[in-house]
Amino acid sequence: MGVIDPELTRIPARKLTANALRQLAPSINETEDTPDLILHHGKDPISEYNNPDLIPGMYPTLYPFGIGGFDDKSRPTSLSFENQANYYLNLADKSFRYHYFFIFVILNMIQRRRAHLHTSFTVKSARFQLVAPSLTSLSSETLFDVAEVIENERTTASLTPDQRRALDLLRYINTIATKIPGSYAAKISARTEIRSYFSYFGLPHLFFTFNPSAVHSPIFHVMYGDKTIDLESRYPKVPLPAERVRQLAHDPVAAADFYDFAVKALFEHLLGWDYSKRASTERGGIFGRIRAFYAATE
Template identity: 55%
Template sequence: MYPTLFPYGIGGFEHPDRYPSLSFQAQASYYLDLDDRSFRYHHSYLFVALNIMQRRAAHLQTHFTIRKSYFDKVARKLVAVSADTLESVANHLEHEGKYSDLSTDQQDALDLLKYVNTIAARIPGSQASKILCRNEVRSYYGYFGLPHLYMTINPNPAHNPIFQVMFGDVTVDLTKQFPDLVPGPERARRLALDPVAASDFFEFCVQMLFEHLLGWDYMHCKSAAAGGILGHLEAFYDFVKISFIITYLM
């Protein structure tokens, strides 16, 4: 699939003879951390790997729930419906067609939505996963009460010397208060070229903020004995994908 990334035809994913076995996600992530940054800079590898992982999650982590009283009725309809019927119904709804224009089979397929709930909370980025996050936050409210602090963290890697080092610029001297950096357009180009380094930079910033400013001990998953600038943390919940964090103080 990628002759430039696997020039010898070895090192592919999920090889049956590999011991110990390695999951697709772990291997795909490992390739992004190699010293050879060909995988990071490839024009499509990131997107294809993510697409495969999302498709697998959609197939393996999606479940249906129905009421017990409707089980027999829904089971018969669910087995009888065909993929072509579902596709035709989807196209009909996409073009805002009327319910009365559907055939009997199409109406039966659409009626299944009244009885079947789709559970897809474990699929990253799905609407159900966002609802799961909201429910977890509400659980925090019930257990800890309202948060004491809300934070939105948005570090800018383009102007940060640490990101330039993560990108691979060995000329940046982090011992200086104001290190010498390449011009702004080149920093922006680096950010666009290496989104993996940008992601690592964001994760690094969040972890350093909690560890050194707020006094959170990641190894023991509790507030450090010395605490932080706001005292001791009791708990926190972070939405890493949208940089939103709620924090509880002791």
């Protein structure tokens, strides 16, 4: 078949399927009862909680011995999911931070765990017990009507009692999403905290955007592991632009470490903030002594 039809365009699909089944089935001369390849499957999804074999099974190249998973109850000292993830990303062996998918999968699991944890707190609160009967009595038509009012920015003065209970549902949804990093509700929570600073400390005297560029900084490339850069030189030589971009994309953890280092250096050495005491130093910085500040990362 491969000689006269190398692209397999003239072979019916049923013949290809039958041939594949024959490859999986054991030979008639063998006594084995199982085929060469078995794909295990089931209708129940695998739990990501209290399952130390999950991550090592997903990434065998990162866990060649099949140990070191998360939520391992056999450890003498308990270790949280986030602390263990941070530990893996800061190992001298940078296989975890260089992996294409590990960081994104772990971040997604952390987001879901935070959502589940905060949902549990909200369900057990006294406020939810008061709102729950209203939520269960809402109809789909009521929700659609309220959605249309919000989308078209209409007045809420003429809402029916059921539609007002739907607005309570929206406030409840914002509450359970507040603790999820990167969510829109988390941004709303940050704005609320900033306004509370206004009430206690007064309006801020200074607003600025700090954007350290990792790709052009010799400090980042040293954090990445580039040993050709001499930071003691007045004008350190950095790699070519294409290589700088490649290093930045190759190690996002080093980029995050550089950003954290740059922000702390700014507040400690220019603005005179003591992170250990969580207060301004006696000498202060270029703008005097800081009473309070609020920083948000995009």
